[in-house]
Structures are given as C-alpha cells and as structure tokens.
Amino acid sequence: MGNWMVTTMGELALEKTSASEFKKGVQSGISIGIGYFPVALTFGLLAKTTGLTLGETVMMSLLVFAGASQYIALSLLVQGIGMFEIILTTFIVNIRHFLMSASLNEKSEDEPVGNKMLYSFGITDETFSVAATREGSVTTGYMLGLSLVAYSSWVVNSGVGFIVGAGLPQSLQESMSVALYAMFIGLLVPSIKGSMKVLYLAAIAAAFSSIFTLADLMSTGWAIVAATLLSAVLVEAVETLKRQGRLSRVE
Amino acid sequence: MNREIILMIIGMAAVTYIPRMLPFVMFKGKELPAFWQGVLKNVPYATLGALIFPAILFIQEDIWYGIIGAAAAFIAAFLGANVIVVVIGSIAVLSAYSVFF
Numbered sequence: 637m638g639n640w641m642v643t644t645m646g647e648l649a650l651e652k653t654s655a656s657e658f659k660k661g662v663q664s665g666i667s668i669g670i671g672y673f674p675v676a677l678t679f680g681l682l683a684k685t686t687g688l689t690l691g692e693t694v695m696m697s698l699l700v701f702a703g704a705s706q707y708i709a710l711s712l713l714v715q716g717i718g719m720f721e722i723i724l725t726t727f728i729v730n731i732r733h734f735l736m737s738a739s740l741n742e743k744s745e746d747e748p749v750g751n752k753m754l755y756s757f758g759i760t761d762e763t764f765s766v767a768a769t770r771e772g773s774v775t776t777g778y779m780l781g782l783s784l785v786a787y788s789s790w791v792v793n794s795g796v797g798f799i800v801g802a803g804l805p806q807s808l809q810e811s812m813s814v815a816l817y818a819m820f821i822g823l824l825v826p827s828i829k830g831s832m833k834v835l836y837l838a839a840i841a842a843a844f845s846s847i848f849t850l851a852d853l854m855s856t857g858w859a860i861v862a863a864t865l866l867s868a869v870l871v872e873a874v875e876t877l878k879r880q881g882r883l884s885r886v887e
Numbered sequence: 888m889n890r891e892i893i894l895m896i897i898g899m900a901a902v903t904y905i906p907r908m909l910p911f912v913m914f915k916g917k918e919l920p921a922f923w924q925g926v927l928k929n930v931p932y933a934t935l936g937a938l939i940f941p942a943i944l945f946i947q948e949d950i951w952y953g954i955i956g957a958a959a960a961f962i963a964a965f966l967g968a969n970v971i972v973v974v975i976g977s978i979a980v981l982s983a984y985s986v987f988f
C-alpha cells in the first residue's frame with residue numbers, strides 16, 4: 637500500500653513536470669507560430685501556382701516541415717527538374733539540421749532515445765534556435781510543445797495559403813516577412829549582453845555567411861553550415877589557446 | 888494526387904528527417920572530447936549569426952526594409968523586451984515604414 641502510494645505520487649509529480657514543460661514549450665513556440673504564418677501562407681500560394689493540389693501541398697508541409705527546401709522544390713518543379721535532383725537538393729539544403737541536432741543533443745535531458753527520435757522531427761532553424769538558447773536542459777515535453785505550435789502553424793497556414801491565396805493586404809505580408817529574423821535577433825541579443833564570446837560567435841558566422849553567399853561561393857544551405865562550423869571552431873580554438881596560455885603562465 | 892509528386896514528397900521527407908534524427912542515435916551526449924563539446928555549445932550562437940546575415944537584407948527588394956527591421960528588433964531586444972514583443976514591434980515599425988514610403 638505504502639509503495640503503491642509512493643509510486644502513484646511519483647508518477648503524478650513526473651506527469652506534472654512534463655505537463656508544465658510542455659506548456660513552457662508551447663509558450664516559447666508562439667513567436668515561431670507567428671513567424672511561420674506569412675512564410676507558410678506564401679508557400680501555399682506558390683504551391684498552387686506551381687500546379688500542386690491542395691492535398692500535395694499540405695502533405696509536403698506535414699511530412700517535410702522544412703520551409704527553405706519546400707520553396708526550392710517548388711521552383712525546381714516549375715523548371716521541370718527531375719524528382720531525384722529535387723530530393724538530392726533537399727538533402728543538401730537540410731543537412732545543416734545534423735549540426736543543430738548534434739548541438740541540441742549535448743543539452744538534452746537523459747531520456748529514452750525513442751523520445752529523442754520523435755522530437756527530432758520537429759527541429760527547424762527556428763525551434764532549434766529557441767530550444768538551444770533556453771536556460772537549462774531540453775526535455776521531451778518542452779520540445780513537443782515547442783514543435784507542436786510551430787508545426788501546426790506551418791501545416792495549417794500552408795493549406796490556408798493555398799485556399800485563400802494572397803488574402804492578406806500586401807503591405808502586411810511584406811512587413812511580416814521580417815518576423816523570423818526579428819525572432820532570431822530577439823533570441824541572440826540577450827545572450828550577447830551577457831557574453832563577449834557570443835558576440836564574436838555570431839559576428840564571425842555572420843561575416844562568413846555573408847561572404848560565402850554574396851560571392852556566390854556556395855548555396856545558402858552550405859553557407860550556413862560552413863559559416864557556423866568555422867566560427868564555432870575558431871572561437872573555441874582561440875579560447876582553448878588562451879586558457880593554455882594562462883595555465884603555462886601560472887606554472 | 889500525382890504518384891510521382893507523392894514519391895518525391897516521401898523522398899524529401901526521408902532525407903530531411905534522417906539528418907535531424909541521426910545525431911541523437913549516434914551520440915549519447917557528453918562523450919565527445921571537451922574541445923568538440925565546446926564547439927557544439929558554440930553552434931547555436933554562430934547559427935543565429937549565419938541565419939540573420941545576409942538573409943535579412945534581402946527580405947524585400949528595398950534593402951532598407953531589412954535594415955530598419957533589424958534595427959527595430961535589435962533595439963527592442965536590447966531594452967529587454969520579450970521575444971514576442973520584439974517580433975510584433977518590428978512588424979509594426981515596418982508597417983509604419985511601408986505606409987510612408
């Protein structure tokens with residue numbers, strides 16, 4: 637009896653924390669939901685003009701859930717490019733998520749690998765940025781809440797965009813195109829205030845990414861991967877050298 | 888629905904999901920050498936920098952659009968505004984901008 641009580645209370649406590657983690661995830665997901673609204677709406681509209689059906693449009697958002705590559709697939713379809721090349725391009729554009737998952741894995745709570753395989757589906761530039769800049773560790777409840785808001789907004793608004801088309805006033809659509817970038821800035825700036833290292837990391841990556849993209853050295857997907865890795869490795873190397881220098885001076 | 892399009896979507900879904908999922912299966916976390924753990928901890932901030940620039944400059948044909956939007960977001964965030972306030976604030980500033988220009 638005593639044991640039974642303990643387990644039940646333990647389970648209740650556990651449920652409560654994962655429920656509140658889910659809620660926190662949902663709250664953090666709201667700005668992504670807003671940000672996806674115009675992007676998904678435009679995707680739905682473009683998919684219609686490309687000649688996809690409503691079912692195909694929603695299915696792509698449901699199964700792929702990666703904005704940039706979905707846009708690129710549409711433009712390749714219009715150019716009459718083959719299926720295999722479209723899939724390969726999608727792979728190249730989305731391989732940056734590998735780096736993000738590897739990074740998030742370092743701060744994820746010790747949970748069954750099945751949970752992580754489930755919530756890894758929801759990793760996008762935006763959900764990753766929000767989760768990775770969160771205080772403390774990342775849990776299944778948090779990731780599911782966060783992704784659910786982002787995912788719902790993405791899928792539903794893809795369909796709405798297809799049906800309603802350019803229903804929003806043009807000026808509002810234009811001004812909403814800043815939303816995701818404003819969110820990235822909103823996530824980055826508080827960390828910059830607390831640490832020069834963060835400022836270096838972001839500034840160096842921004843510089844590399846600008847050079848790679850503007851000089852047309854590589855596609856956007858690769859530019860983000862290369863710029864991120866270069867900046868993260870450079871800053872870490874300099875920090876390691878500094879630390880060693882300090883140690884040898886002490887000796 | 889067109890069969891070829893369906894197959895294409897399924898292919899796209901597979902090659903998108905695998906890179907997202909693989910690191911969680913490949914690494915248990917915390918077993919990499921300290922240097923690479925450090926690099927992975929740096930990744931979020933570097934990614935944010937690379938995602939923001941240069942893309943924000945090209946959200947509309949008018950380059951000032953991105954610059955003003957970025958400045959508005961930066962000021963709001965620097966003053967300590969919540970992320971949602973930052974997002975809505977910069978949309979509002981740009982709406983005002985497009986009314987006047």
